[in-house]
Amino acid sequence: MAHEGKADEQLFQLLANLLHQVESLTNQEEVELRTKIEALGLEVTKVPSKSLKQLDELEIAKELDKLSEKLDNVDEMISSAMAADPQVQSLLSDTADIWMPVITASADERRNFTPSVGENSETEANCES
Template sequence: MAEEGKPDAQLFHLLSGLLHQVEALTNQEEVELRSKIEALGLEVTKVPSKSTQHLDELEIAKELDELSAKLDDVDEMISSAMASDPQVKSLLSGTADVWMPVITASADERRTFTASNPEAKGKSFS
């Protein structure tokens, strides 16, 4: 994934840690959820290929619709996990100050966040 100091990496490190805690508390391995977190992490940190052509407005709108659908899927996964397990809801609610800014921020806002919060750089969430 991304470098450890980046907010995206911190978020996925936190999610992995939370999942590990849930697994330890429930004594059940969450294979499907772990797989989804890893897939989302790869998707978020993927560098898009350079386009040899310029996209017109319709193509951009289509791309945005596809990204919106992916975000809707993530929202559904989070909502269903929170609804089905009070521990997940408690963990996500208790750590929202860490992961919400990463999810809702633009790339520029994330860079500003990291640059303006030196204690966040390289911080480990275990």
């Protein structure tokens, strides 16, 4: 489970760095986007409460529908940001090899993520420049 937390941490650090780059390039503070990224980070790291009862198939389906709706909203935000700003599209495309595996991986795959030292240093150096 520690690997999963590390992958999440890296993803949200990357998002924060990308947002900082966008803000630097545009000279505009993206308060709403920063708030949404932080809220999503909190949601992802939230530990579910222990349920006293087992969920039945209908309840599980309802929860999956809620999650799908949230993902649709994120997809819509990303799509509109990419359409509105070619720099956003370029940044997302250039960094897809980092964030796509994290958001598309199963829980087991995410646990197996291990960052290599060279990749992490290179990513940080690129984000700082």
